[in-house]
Amino acid sequence: MDFAIAGRAIGPDHPPYVIAELSGNHNGDIGRALALIDAAKEAGADAVKLQTYTADTITIAHDGPGFRLEGGLWAGRTLHDLYQEAHTPWDWHPRLFERAGSLGLAAFSSPFDPTAVDFLEGLDVPAHKIASFELVDLPLVRRVARTGKPVILSTGMASLGEIAEAVDAIRAESGRPPILLHCTSGYPTPIAEVDLRTIPHLASAFRTVVGLSDHTHGVAVPIAAVALGAVLVEKHFTLKRADGGPDAAFSLEPEEFRTMAQACRDAWAALGRADYALKPSEAANAGLRRSLYVVADVPAGTVLGPEHVRSIRPGGGLPPKHLPDVLGRRAARALTRGEPVDWAMLGERPA
Structure with missing residues (x-):
């Protein structure tokens, strides 16, 4: 089954769709956010993606058990403080989407609650992405599916049964499945934990196309994913890791992203077909x-x-x-x- 986002076909018969995830790498500066979009275009992205939430729509200001991170990249931060730093202000969205459109880039976002869905629909986004952490929020999943826009569903941390529930909800509301993204929600993800052989299994199990949301260092994993049938690759993108930011440690810089995007397209072209004729x-x-x-x-x-x-x-x-x-x-x-x-x-x- 083929999908299309802003007129660009996505599926096994088309080069992989490459998304630059901007997330919080704007570091609170709209000028940097605009520069990220410009750089993503130059680096070969097909689309840029934002995350649409506020600290108060995704969590609450609280320091009780579970609200302060105890390990990993953001150890010691409260959820509210982290999301306050990382969020993309909603009043930036129109300008960012306009810049992307002027460059021929698709632009859309991950909504994290129903108000974000309504806000993004008001901006006429061409697609929605449901983040791995929100896959279990079936009311939100159904609200996104009811827009009728293509849905990209990231599967990090989800069991096969949880994925099935979300896919069924999307099919029921929209009449078609989502684009699934195989994902390991480790920040960063050790390469040995990626398990890329899950990609063809997901495609077979849910009769839909499958891509990769990748949080590993480097570019090897997305290229291998395309060789296993991934039709879409999403990778976090930054101007310079040394500049810091919530996601900088597992993001690609522009030249790295350019290398990845071209290598993924080369890997797809190399797949070709089963053929023994003289070339x-x-x-x-x-x-x-x-x-x-x-x-x-x-x-x-x-x-x-x-x-x-x-x-x-x-x-x-x-x-x-x-x-x-x-x-x-x-x-x-x-x-x-x-x-x-x-x-x-x-x-x-x-x-």
């Missing part, structure tokens, strides 16, 4: 394969031995598989060193 680039070399040649001058009537006929390059003679049929037969005429062997030059075997 145009091979044609000039096809005549250089091994075949049977006369390697010494041979008088007529000579019984041919390995000193007379060998398998060598180029490919103008009989295929090498016929060597046992050639050796031991008489030369039907005088043979000259360098002649390709053919059946007409071969006589009978001696009695």
Whole structure:
């Protein structure tokens, strides 16, 4: 099944759709957010994605159990403080989307509550993404599906049953499945925990296209994902990791992103199809394969031995598989060193 976002087809028959996730890497500066969009275009992204929430729509200001992070990249931060720093102000959205559109980039977001869905619908976004942490919020999932826009559903931390519930909810509300994104929600994700073989399994289990939301360092994992059938790659994007920010540690800089985007498209192009026909680039070399040649001058009537006929390059003679049929037969005429062997030059075997 193919999907389309802002007119760009997404599916196995199209190059992978590459999304630059801006998240909180604007560091609270709209000028930097605009520069990120410009850089994403130059780096080969098809789309940029925001996250639409406020600290108060995603959590509450509280320091009780569970509200202060105890490990990982953001250890010691309260949820409210972290999201206050990382959120993208809603009044920036129109300007950011306008900049993306002027560059030919699709722009959409992850809504984190119903008010965010309504806000984004007012901006006529071409798609919605449901983040991994929100997959279990089925009322939100249904609200997003009811927009009728393409839904991208990230699956980090979700069991197969939880994914099935969310997919069923989207199908029920919209009549079609989401684009699933295989995801490991570790920040950053160790490569050994990515389990990319999940991608074809998800595609088979849910009869839909599958991509990758990646939080590993580097570019190897997205390229491998495309080789396993990923139709979409989402990667966090920053101007410079050294500038800091909530997501900087697992984000790609522009040149890295450019390398990834091109390599993913190259990997898709290399997949091609199952085919054994001679390729145009091979044609000039096809005549250089091994075949049977006369390697010494041979008088007529000579019984041919390995000193007379060998398998060598180029490919103008009989295929090498016929060597046992050639050796031991008489030369039907005088043979000259360098002649390709053919059946007409071969006589009978001696009695």
